[in-house]
Amino acid sequence: MKLQIETIRIKDFQFGASTEYRDGTLYVSRGDILDFVRQESCFDPEAFNIAIARPGDSVRIINVVDVVQPRCKVSGGIDWPGVLSEEQQIAGSGVTRVVEGVGLTLCQNNTYWSRKWGSYDMNGECAAINPYARMPQLVIEPLTSADTDFRAYREAVRRVGFRIGVLLARATLGTVPERVELLDNENRVPGLPGIAYSYQIYSKQYDTHNYREPMVYGNAVPDTFPLVMQPTEIMDGAISPCGGFRCVTTYEIQNHPIIMELMRRHGKDLNFAGVIVTVTSVEAKHRSLVAKMAASLLREVLGADGVILTKGVGGASTLDVGAIASEAEKIGIRAVPIIQILNGKSNLGVECLISEPNVDSIVCSGTYYHNFTLAPVETLLGGPKDALYLSGDDGVIEGHRIATGDPAVGQVRSTYMKQVGLMSQIGYSYGKAVDY
Amino acid sequence: MGGKKWRVVCYVNQFYAQIGGEDKAGVGFGVKEEAIGPAIQFRNLLKDDCEVVGTVYCGDNYFADNAEKSAEEGLALVAALKPDLFIAGPAFNAGRYGIACGNMVSLVARKLGIPTVTAMYPENPAVDLFRKDTYIVETGIMASGMRDAAPKMAGIGLRLLKKEPIGGAVAEGYIPRDIILNEEQPDNAAHRAIEMVLHKLRGEPFSSELLPPVFDEVAPAEAVGDVKKIKLAMVTDGGLIPEDNPDRLKPNGSTTWGHYDWDTLMENRHFVIHSGYDGTWVMENPNRLLPIDVLREVAAEGKLGELDSEVYVATGNCASVEASRTKGEQIAARLKERAVQAVILTST
Numbered sequence: 064m065k066l067q068i069e070t071i072r073i074k075d076f077q078f079g080a081s082t083e084y085r086d087g088t089l090y091v092s093r094g095d096i097l098d099f100v101r102q103e104s105c106f107d108p109e110a111f112n113i114a115i116a117r118p119g120d121s122v123r124i125i126n127v128v129d130v131v132q133p134r135c136k137v138s139g140g141i142d143w144p145g146v147l148s149e150e151q152q153i154a155g156s157g158v159t160r161v162v163e164g165v166g167l168t169l170c171q172n173n174t175y176w177s178r179k180w181g182s183y184d185m186n187g188e189c190a191a192i193n194p195y196a197r198m199p200q201l202v203i204e205p206l207t208s209a210d211t212d213f214r215a216y217r218e219a220v221r222r223v224g225f226r227i228g229v230l231l232a233r234a235t236l237g238t239v240p241e242r243v244e245l246l247d248n249e250n251r252v253p254g255l256p257g258i259a260y261s262y263q264i265y266s267k268q269y270d271t272h273n274y275r276e277p278m279v280y281g282n283a284v285p286d287t288f289p290l291v292m293q294p295t296e297i298m299d300g301a302i303s304p305c306g307g308f309r310c311v312t313t314y315e316i317q318n319h320p321i322i323m324e325l326m327r328r329h330g331k332d333l334n335f336a337g338v339i340v341t342v343t344s345v346e347a348k349h350r351s352l353v354a355k356m357a358a359s360l361l362r363e364v365l366g367a368d369g370v371i372l373t374k375g376v377g378g379a380s381t382l383d384v385g386a387i388a389s390e391a392e393k394i395g396i397r398a399v400p401i402i403q404i405l406n407g408k409s410n411l412g413v414e415c416l417i418s419e420p421n422v423d424s425i426v427c428s429g430t431y432y433h434n435f436t437l438a439p440v441e442t443l444l445g446g447p448k449d450a451l452y453l454s455g456d457d458g459v460i461e462g463h464r465i466a467t468g469d470p471a472v473g474q475v476r477s478t479y480m481k482q483v484g485l486m487s488q489i490g491y492s493y494g495k496a497v498d499y
Numbered sequence: 500m501g502g503k504k505w506r507v508v509c510y511v512n513q514f515y516a517q518i519g520g521e522d523k524a525g526v527g528f529g530v531k532e533e534a535i536g537p538a539i540q541f542r543n544l545l546k547d548d549c550e551v552v553g554t555v556y557c558g559d560n561y562f563a564d565n566a567e568k569s570a571e572e573g574l575a576l577v578a579a580l581k582p583d584l585f586i587a588g589p590a591f592n593a594g595r596y597g598i599a600c601g602n603m604v605s606l607v608a609r610k611l612g613i614p615t616v617t618a619m620y621p622e623n624p625a626v627d628l629f630r631k632d633t634y635i636v637e638t639g640i641m642a643s644g645m646r647d648a649a650p651k652m653a654g655i656g657l658r659l660l661k662k663e664p665i666g667g668a669v670a671e672g673y674i675p676r677d678i679i680l681n682e683e684q685p686d687n688a689a690h691r692a693i694e695m696v697l698h699k700l701r702g703e704p705f706s707s708e709l710l711p712p713v714f715d716e717v718a719p720a721e722a723v724g725d726v727k728k729i730k731l732a733m734v735t736d737g738g739l740i741p742e743d744n745p746d747r748l749k750p751n752g753s754t755t756w757g758h759y760d761w762d763t764l765m766e767n768r769h770f771v772i773h774s775g776y777d778g779t780w781v782m783e784n785p786n787r788l789l790p791i792d793v794l795r796e797v798a799a800e801g802k803l804g805e806l807d808s809e810v811y812v813a814t815g816n817c818a819s820v821e822a823s824r825t826k827g828e829q830i831a832a833r834l835k836e837r838a839v840q841a842v843i844l845t846s847t
Binding site for chain 1: 678687688697699708822
């Protein structure tokens with residue numbers, strides 16, 4: 064499967080009377096956005112906050128559940144099949160327009176519903192190492208009444224965000240793209256090693272009320288066995304989170320760093336052998352089978368000599384990628400998992416959750432609990448002015464307030480994991496855990 | 500600095516104070532208001548910014564006889580010299596000297612609130628006791644390692660005085676203090692992983708960023724024998740606790756646990772504080788986490804001697820190995836007190 068991506072780089076967002084692209088600036092019409100809002104019965108257009116945050120602004124964005132890059136299909140497919148349409152099509156072929164240099168930040172105003180949320184600042188210590196803080200962001204904060212069903216709300220937030228992304232990308236279509244790139248791994252070059260990617264997209268341990276996130280073409284993810292999916296398919300609309308921030312954004316999936324790099328090196332110093340998709344097992348029996356099936360697919364179907372593995376958030380997820388990596392190594396496939404350290408008060412010698420001794424090549428993209436103290440900001444987005452910055456992992460569980468926080472607009476304590484953009488489960492981030 | 504220099508006090512044992520070897524290990528505390536032994540190196544290394552105003556010494560046996568009392572005695576001598584920085588050792592692989600250096604830096608740091616540095620061989624028994632309290636520079640096994648260790652110790656000490664950042668353990672040459680931090684790399688994790696797998700495939704050297712741990716071997720306890728005669732307790736890491744969270748468990752990274760009478764827990768408001776799983780099904784029926792209902796039936800039928808009325812609850816989510824070990828020891832102590840002979844541990 065081949066996908067052509069054509070990229071235009073824009074400099075700024077501005078609000079305007081109509082949504083259009085002029086001289087490097089993308090003008091956004093509030094009216095156009097509110098038209099999307101009106102399509103969702105759970106939103107009140109009168110209580111739908113839209114703001115622009117720019118690099119260096121004294122702005123903190125809270126309740127962040129996703130960041131999205133504006134993209135649209137130019138040909139050969141539809142936008143977000145299964146999410147923005149009932150129609151199912153396989154994504155990943157044709158031509159896609161990519162708008163570089165800006166992002167859409169989606170917030171949820173109820174921490175109970177989101178269960179996991181992140182935040183980030185547009186200036187300061189964390190902003191200096193955060194890709195999202197280095198680009199203008201259109202921040203979307205849909206408010207809703209307390210009796211709304213959280214499932215409907217989550218999905219409506221995603222739909223509105225994706226519709227805005229498509230609208231903005233379409234506004235640039237009259238302009239010739241600056242870069243065109245063909246992502247194509249159809250033909251293998253003999254003699255080069257085949258490298259595959261094992262992508263664990265989901266763990267149900269973070270479900271709320273057993274709500275399975277509709278992450279695959281808008282469908283809920285079951286306790287599935289490993290699937291073979293096309294690399295371009297994954298980045299071009301087949302997979303997107305829906306609900307809580309768990310250290311992967313849609314932006315990162317659209318720009319999937321492993322898929323993009325393997326594609327770009329395909330035929331040069333490696334062959335991109337393909338992708339398998341897995342989910343976290345909650346039972347040892349399932350884990351054992353998934354690990355063996357995944358290894359078997361890697362060798363027998365994809366012909367891989369090596370594999371990169373990534374995980375969803377959490378400890379159980381780490382055990383799974385460790386098990387797959389171990390099974391892969393047993394049948395001669397060199398495996399490199401990317402995992403994280405789940406705490407900060409320990410040492411690397413004891414905190415690797417993979418315990419199979421034959422998994423001896425691991426990338427560690429940091430500890431979740433590298434702490435920051437962040438200075439007060441002038442403007443808070445994503446929540447009410449008096450919102451609290453809840454400490455700990457979750458502010459509220461099952462309606463129980465289990466942590467108290469400082470006012471989010473003031474000085475707050477945060478963690479690497481909670482800063483959207485600093486920790487990426489799929490390898491987009493630059494951090495590495497180090498013993499101190 | 501305007502001519503004013505920071506005051507440094509050093510600590511050495513009787514050997515480095517040139518009083519004598521093992522035969523003089525019983526000698527008590529003394530002070531020289533100058534740099535002696537290894538302190539001379541620190542004086543030279545730090546001469547632009549600091550002055551070594553004194554060296555406190557003590558015999559290793561004297562110190563080790565009552566380490567706590569000795570440390571207090573040493574502290575008084577150190578405090579009298581009004582130091583800004585305290586440097587002990589290096590102790591290399593000397594066990595008693597290591598204990599003395601560790602106790603001294605630990606107490607001085609705590610009581611005087613000033614930066615401290617020492618140095619030891621990683622297998623010195625004092626390392627594990629004190630590495631979280633100070634910077635312990637890693638040395639070789641022999642005293643000939645002084646030439647490598649001293650500049651590292653002086654460098655760390657000086658930057659602590661200047662309130663400049665100290666880098667990671669490997670880069671700086673000290674023993675990890677059980678703090679893990681992130682450092683931004685030139686390449687993202689995806690690129691590092693692809694490079695690593697290609698190196699591995701080509702048989703080229705590569706450096707894994709993490710390795711599977713080598714766990715302690717835990718010998719299992721003797722089998723309980725006749726289940727009809729034992730008292731059984733239920734232990735979980737599932738975080739089911741009373742509404743008011745009396746033991747202050749946390750959703751993740753928790754260092755505390757609680758023991759609760761099951762019936763009281765059930766009669767009053769309770770919830771799942773563990774944030775690593777969806778507690779919906781446990782809240783619907785807590786016996787899914789701790790199958791007390793079935794165990795009571797089994798006990799009523801006489802197939803189980805007795806079921807402890809209390810349950811023991813922790814939150815496993817993102818807990819460190821050390822915190823878990825401590826919680827385990829505390830829970831085990833409580834179980835012993837209540838004459839429990841066997842436990843079933845349920846996880847989530």
